Amino acid sequence: MTSPRSTRSSTPDQGVSRSASARVPERGIPEATVARLPVYLRALITLSDRAIATCSSEELATAAGVNSAKLRKDLSYLGSYGTRGVGYDVEYLRYQIAREIGVTQDWPVVIVGIGNLGHALANYSGFRSRGFRIVALLDSDPARLGEKLGDMSIRGFDDIESLVDEHHVAIGVIATPAVAAQDVCDRLVGAGVTSILNFAPTVLNVPDGVDVRKVDLSIELQILAYHEQRKSLALDGAMDLVDVPVGMETA
Amino acid sequence: MTSPRSTRSSTPDQGVSRSASARVPERGIPEATVARLPVYLRALITLSDRAIATCSSEELATAAGVNSAKLRKDLSYLGSYGTRGVGYDVEYLRYQIAREIGVTQDWPVVIVGIGNLGHALANYSGFRSRGFRIVALLDSDPARLGEKLGDMSIRGFDDIESLVDEHHVAIGVIATPAVAAQDVCDRLVGAGVTSILNFAPTVLNVPDGVDVRKVDLSIELQILAYHEQRKSLALDGAMDLVDVPVGMETA
DNA sequence: CTCAGTTTGTTCTCACGTTCACAAACTCCT
């Protein structure tokens, strides 16, 4: 993990030294903002890699693909980490966002379902580099058991309870076929996992207190298709009235 | 959220009703609704596979993981496809949603970047079964050129313009490393692609009229991490005042 | 020191999205 060693010399006497009274992390960052913080973090890392010490909200917003008013408002939920007339210290802001998200610590993760997608996830370097450590790859298929994948071998799904307990796993990734997803989810939750990233194309039922985020490729494509269709209809203009074919029922 | 229980109470009753009056697709479906339509469609397909002919908004909402008021409002944007006192005809509603999204027609798609993730996408059966047809797999790496993948072989990235033109490709999927993504995007857009699904962890700049949706695994995990962190803090309760390490500067 | 220029943090307003609650419309039973 990269230590947040800040070359905090360029901005002398920054407003950061303000008395640390009651600057406790606020209790209500809007979801929309939370979803953008990782984007800002990545933009800051890029700037950092280019040895840029300071940036304005305008520059950072451009790099993150949002407008600057939104960026400033988002950052204001974390606290006042900028300096008026100057901008933001890249290293400092980067650390603050990382801390707020929670990626200054290490999050052990299990991946369940090592098919095509599971393989890709297991090999994805972006996990490790961003505070996530894969502690196990699980699959129920005996044929895949023991298969080596990088520096890790595939284990049976039965180990899950002991694994979660031993490594304090809080986050599970489901990359199984849809039919297996709910069962896997129940096992994970039962074992103590409280956050799930679901790649299986199905709705997961979980008890209160468990967070689920889903990534669904075909849904994303369908949303694009909808807009694409609108574009063509708009172009064709006069060609309206697609009209419903009445007897489409298959039975 | 909704009740974690899956009530299997089905009302197997008959009742097909369709008034084929001219129901022109309205010109303004909210984005939030568009994003949920594919979920409803999948739920309907599941019901259809189980030979269920009719369902209430409550049942469909449960299957889709939303509450019934939201579902009814969403569906009302498409038209009045239900029958009061009865519910929705599964086949009929399924067709209406599919038509509204645009998946009754066939969408040719190109995938660029056939690494780990690209392989998984190319093999994903969910594309074909939902109205999307992969017409080409492109990669710039000469070592991968010609490699067979299912019934399709990997082609060079230079073919892109002719491919897009020949197959009328409107949707492109980018699964390249981050550094290559913007260039690939520019080439795709230049060739005529107007919708892009981006898996590369980077912000894409596109001209007006081009839609981009991004799928970013590490962002999803970071969002989960944020909430996970909050949960632990909440548990510790009294342990407030994490307080900003004022002197986080290591120097 | 003062003043002009720059950039943040915040307030205000508007648009969008969610949920409630209920009339309208339908079925079924007597």
Add this chain to the structure above:
DNA sequence: AGGAGTTTGTGAACGTGAGAACAAACTGAG
């Protein structure tokens, strides 16, 4: 036929998010 029971479609209330605009806070030059 009429009334009780069901379920949709929607108007209204409420909450959240986006963007414009501006005062406050800083820098640097003269």
